[in-house]
Amino acid sequence: MSITIHSLSKRFGSFTALDRVELEIPKGELVALLGPSGCGKTTLLRIIAGLESADEGNILFDGEDTSARHVRDRNVGFVFQHYALFQHMSVFENIAFGLRVRPRARRPSEEQIRAKVQELLSLVQLEWLAGRYPSQLSGGQRQRIALARALAVEPQVLLLDEPFGALDTKVRKELRRWLRRLHDELHITSVFVTHDQEEALEVADRIVVMNHGRVEQIGSPQQVYDAPATPFVYQFLGHINLFHGRAHSGWVRLGGLRIQAPEYQNTESMPAIAYVRPHDIDLLREPEDSDTTISATVVRVSSLGSLVRLELLQDSDGESTEVEMTRERYAADPLQAGDQVFVKPRYLRVFLNDDPKRTPPVHWNGDGDGI
Amino acid sequence: MAFTRFLTASQTAPIRRTTTESPAIRRLFIGMALLFLTLFLFFPLAAVFYEALRKGLGVYFAAIVDPDALAAIRLTLLCAAIAVPLNMVFGVAAAWAIAKFEFVGKSVLITLIDLPFAVSPVIAGLIYVLMFGAQGWLGPWLVAHDIKIIFAVPGIVLATVFVTFPFIARELIPLMQEQGVEEEEAALVMGASGWQTFWRITLPNIKWGLLYGVVLCTARAMGEFGAVSVVSGHIRGLTNTLPLQVEILYNEYNFAAAFAVASLLTLLAVVMLAIKSVIEWQTRKARLAALAIRGEPE
Numbered sequence: 001m002s003i004t005i006h007s008l009s010k011r012f013g014s015f016t017a018l019d020r021v022e023l024e025i026p027k028g029e030l031v032a033l034l035g036p037s038g039c040g041k042t043t044l045l046r047i048i049a050g051l052e053s054a055d056e057g058n059i060l061f062d063g064e065d066t067s068a069r070h071v072r073d074r075n076v077g078f079v080f081q082h083y084a085l086f087q088h089m090s091v092f093e094n095i096a097f098g099l100r101v102r103p104r105a106r107r108p109s110e111e112q113i114r115a116k117v118q119e120l121l122s123l124v125q126l127e128w129l130a131g132r133y134p135s136q137l138s139g140g141q142r143q144r145i146a147l148a149r150a151l152a153v154e155p156q157v158l159l160l161d162e163p164f165g166a167l168d169t170k171v172r173k174e175l176r177r178w179l180r181r182l183h184d185e186l187h188i189t190s191v192f193v194t195h196d197q198e199e200a201l202e203v204a205d206r207i208v209v210m211n212h213g214r215v216e217q218i219g220s221p222q223q224v225y226d227a228p229a230t231p232f233v234y235q236f237l238g239h240i241n242l243f244h245g246r247a248h249s250g251w252v253r254l255g256g257l258r259i260q261a262p263e264y265q266n267t268e269s270m271p272a273i274a275y276v277r278p279h280d281i282d283l284l285r286e287p288e289d290s291d292t293t294i295s296a297t298v299v300r301v302s303s304l305g306s307l308v309r310l311e312l313l314q315d316s317d318g319e320s321t322e323v324e325m326t327r328e329r330y331a332a333d334p335l336q337a338g339d340q341v342f343v344k345p346r347y348l349r350v351f352l353n354d355d356p357k358r359t360p361p362v363h364w365n366g367d368g369d370g371i
Numbered sequence: 372m373a374f375t376r377f378l379t380a381s382q383t384a385p386i387r388r389t390t391t392e393s394p395a396i397r398r399l400f401i402g403m404a405l406l407f408l409t410l411f412l413f414f415p416l417a418a419v420f421y422e423a424l425r426k427g428l429g430v431y432f433a434a435i436v437d438p439d440a441l442a443a444i445r446l447t448l449l450c451a452a453i454a455v456p457l458n459m460v461f462g463v464a465a466a467w468a469i470a471k472f473e474f475v476g477k478s479v480l481i482t483l484i485d486l487p488f489a490v491s492p493v494i495a496g497l498i499y500v501l502m503f504g505a506q507g508w509l510g511p512w513l514v515a516h517d518i519k520i521i522f523a524v525p526g527i528v529l530a531t532v533f534v535t536f537p538f539i540a541r542e543l544i545p546l547m548q549e550q551g552v553e554e555e556e557a558a559l560v561m562g563a564s565g566w567q568t569f570w571r572i573t574l575p576n577i578k579w580g581l582l583y584g585v586v587l588c589t590a591r592a593m594g595e596f597g598a599v600s601v602v603s604g605h606i607r608g609l610t611n612t613l614p615l616q617v618e619i620l621y622n623e624y625n626f627a628a629a630f631a632v633a634s635l636l637t638l639l640a641v642v643m644l645a646i647k648s649v650i651e652w653q654t655r656k657a658r659l660a661a662l663a664i665r666g667e668p669e
Contacts, residue, residue, distance in 0.1 A: 050560075051556055051560070071559050072562045072563065073562075077560070078557065078560040080553050084554050084557040085557075086558075086571075087576065097561055097563070097571075098562055101562055101567045101571070149557075149561070150560075153562060
């Protein structure tokens with residue numbers, strides 16, 4: 001089932017949780033709602049489920065407005081962050097619950113229920129836990145049972161609210177790969193909420209980045225990481241370095257760096273910020289050309305497994321810059337704390353300060369020309 | 372050699388926990404608590420039974436099977452049998468509303484629930500006299516329709532309900548707030564109706580707390596004196612509950628009978644306390660078991 005969200009708004013008192021959200025979720029996709037806490041992602045998920053109602057706007061399932069439909073008639077599966085398993089019921093009864101509460105006419109026979117529960121237990125690979133109680137399970141097992149329970153009613157849409165948020169790192173990694181495989185098997189339209197960018201990048205077909213109740217960007221994991229649409233997305237996904245400067249009649253000047261930017265042909269001395277990923281920077285011993293490098297001093301070198309991270313201070317304004325490179329590349333020219341270097345961004349994007357959404361971002365590939 | 376001795380000495384020295392007080396101080400505090408309990412609790416309790424049985428078992432049983440005493444027992448049980456189920460329904464409904472929903476006037480409702488704790492029971496009784504008594508607001512209307520509330524059983528039941536209604540709600544509100552609404556939401560999403568959600572999810576989750584509240588409520592319903600005394604009219608064999616019967620007998624210098632009836636009330640209280648302890652023990656056992664197994668690896 002496809003989900004269309006049209007101009008959805010929700011306020012809690014004076015707090016705006018969702019601000020005219022527009023979103024299209026195609027059938028069978030696994031979509032991540034990603035954002036910091038308080039960005040409205042959970043509220044959006046709960047409104048889709050029907051656990052919360054919107055102030056304005058509507059939600060269509062396969063083109064049909066659901067606003068008036070009661071939560072129990074929406075046929076969605078919902079997985080809670082803290083599992084919300086029924087403590088006083090065995091695993092078997094938890095999964096069977098959705099079938100047992102059906103009106104008599106639609107209720108399956110005891111045999112059918114048993115078969116369905118067994119099928120779901122083997123889907124989540126926990127057949128041997130049928131008789132146990134939720135308090136006797138580990139966190140990872142509980143979340144898999146919660147998922148089996150949500151799937152028991154054969155929902156058209158699966159909604160997951162921070163499904164791995166309460167688990168430790170190792171279990172979380174295993175479980176999210178498992179969720180991805182499960183989705184590839186079932187192809188059920190799924191939406192999951194997370195604040196963990198790594199989780200979203202690894203699991204989702206598409207990522208919806210949210211901030212302050214608005215959608216900042218929608219795209220594939222690669223799109224949102226490689227081509228962030230707004231400064232917020234840039235900062236939220238991965239590490240970044242900021243270079244402050246000014247845009248003036250077709251040029252952007254950042255410290256010693258000067259970039260041609262025809263987009264800003266008519267801009268008169270506006271403050272601008274350039275965003276550069278730590279792995280998109282080259283470090284040179286000698287200045288290549290005064291207009292394409294910024295001089296800096298190495299302050300700290302730390303080894304992070306396969307990567308080496310260098311912390312620099314720019315000589316002109318004392319701003320700190322982070323650079324990451326592979327171990328091999330570092331070994332070819334091992335810089336030490338105190339060394340003088342020249343920073344050369346390979347790829348950067350410039351946003352004007354006043355309204356990052358309206359001004360076109362400038363891409364620069366390190367060859368001195370704007371794109 | 373000296374070194375070895377030093378080592379042995381330090382090994383055999385008693386290990387004292389650094390967070391506890393010395394044994395002397397601990398004994399002092401425990402002793403004080405025991406002394407206090409003995410003076411103010413055990414002695415009076417023992418005295419009740421001693422006085423009740425002083426003139427022999429024959430007098431004791433005669434006092435209890437006295438028609439007035441039997442009527443008092445029946446009335447007390449009837450009051451409890453009406454007040455407790457009423458407060459069960461009210462308590463669960465109020466706790467459900469307060470714990471699971473946001474609405475205007477929530478804090479006012481919570482304050483109102485506490486009112487019977489704050490108001491003296493005598494005043495509670497007087498309010499009912501003011502409302503339903505012959506000179507009260509509804510008095511003339513009641514007389515015209517030949518309905519008796521004050522100095523009759525309905526008044527006693529009303530006063531008992533008023534005095535006991537915080538017990539169950541107070542017990543359930545924090546419990547239901549702690550449990551949150553996630554399990555109910557999960558049930559609703561899976562297609563359960565509100566009624567199914569209540570019977571299959573909410574009620575099983577609060578059953579021990581509810582039982583605990585019922586026990587406290589019952590104990591108070593049977594033991595209430597002040598409010599009931601004001602509305603009862605002390606008509607022997609008709610509107611006397613057990614506590615009122617004790618007072619009447621005592622005022623007539625019929626000490627053996629007074630203490631015999633009092634011992635019945637005391638026994639009821641002790642039984643309720645025992646049930647309460649069992650419930651507490653059950654709840655703790657369930658929680659501990661859950662906690663212990665939770666640490667098990669996958």
